[in-house]
Amino acid sequence: MRLTTSLLLALLTSITYASEPIWLDVRTPQEFSEEHVQNAINIPFDQITTGITGISADKGSEIVLYCRSGRRADIAMSTLQQLGYTNVVNLKTLEAAKAARALRTSESKKNTTENEN
Numbered sequence: 001m002r003l004t005t006s007l008l009l010a011l012l013t014s015i016t017y018a019s020e021p022i023w024l025d026v027r028t029p030q031e032f033s034e035e036h037v038q039n040a041i042n043i044p045f046d047q048i049t050t051g052i053t054g055i056s057a058d059k060g061s062e063i064v065l066y067c068r069s070g071r072r073a074d075i076a077m078s079t080l081q082q083l084g085y086t087n088v089v090n091l092k093t094l095e096a097a098k099a100a101r102a103l104r105t106s107e108s109k110k111n112t113t114e115n116e117n
Contacts (some may be wrong), residue, residue: 021062022055023101024048026076031068035113038098038105043073059084066090066097067114 025032043051045067052114056063063085065073066074070092077090091097 045076
């Protein structure tokens with residue numbers, strides 16, 4: 001099998017995206033505009049069914065949810081699971097999501113540095 005540039009690019013892109021979860025903020029657009037996790041996508045919890053279809057058709061995608069207290073993220077997680085999504089995590093609060101995002105970013109940087117050496 002000969003690897004073309006476009007095939008190689010597609011493989012590298014899928015590996016890159018596979019390692020990064022989809023961060024979903026299920027609060028209101030107003031709450032999202034005030035503060036959110038870096039690279040998060042805003043889909044209010046009551047619009048998750050229609051909103052997720054434009055984000056990921058892959059039911060095995062890692063999806064990380066958060067809101068203010070965790071309640072709306074619980075509802076969104078239940079909805080996603082009913083739709084067949086199997087890799088959904090509820091971090092509950094914005095603060096917990098920010099901490100998890102920072103940890104993941106620092107781990108990613110650490111791994112990149114180790115791979116370069």
